[in-house]
Amino acid sequence: MTANVQWEKFKKEDPPSEGAFPDEDEIKASELAFEADMELLYTLLESDERLRVSYEEIKRLNHRNAQLTISMHGLMNDKNFCIKQIKQLQREIDRFKKMQRMNLVKP
Secondary structure (H helix, E strand, C coil), X not given: CCHHHHHHHHHHCCCXXXXXXXXXXXXXXXXXXXXXXXXXXXXXXXXXXXHHHHXXXXXXXXXXXXXXXXXXXXXXXXXXXXXXXXXXXXXXHHHHHHHHHCCCCCC
16 A cells, blocks of 8 residues: 555544543543552552662662763763864865865965
8 A cells, every 4th residue: 555545544534532532530540540559669669678778779770870861962962063063174174275286275
């Protein structure tokens, strides 16, 4: 099937029915269930010393990972900026050398 045939078939299909998407009550119930599950998980983690220490270490490592990721993005931006500058300077040098070969500029 070509893309146009697939698009035409998609356009002809009926839109999703009203029950296809969760309503506000279902979303709220899902959020409450998630919060209850997380509270139970935290209670479980706090009940055992080894689990609590492990959980604290995981939180610390996740925080450090986020810091390093942000730092890496900054360094990559700096690197890309430097590469652009180097390319621009190389173009200027090449232009100058070409003009020098044509005896338009004296060294």
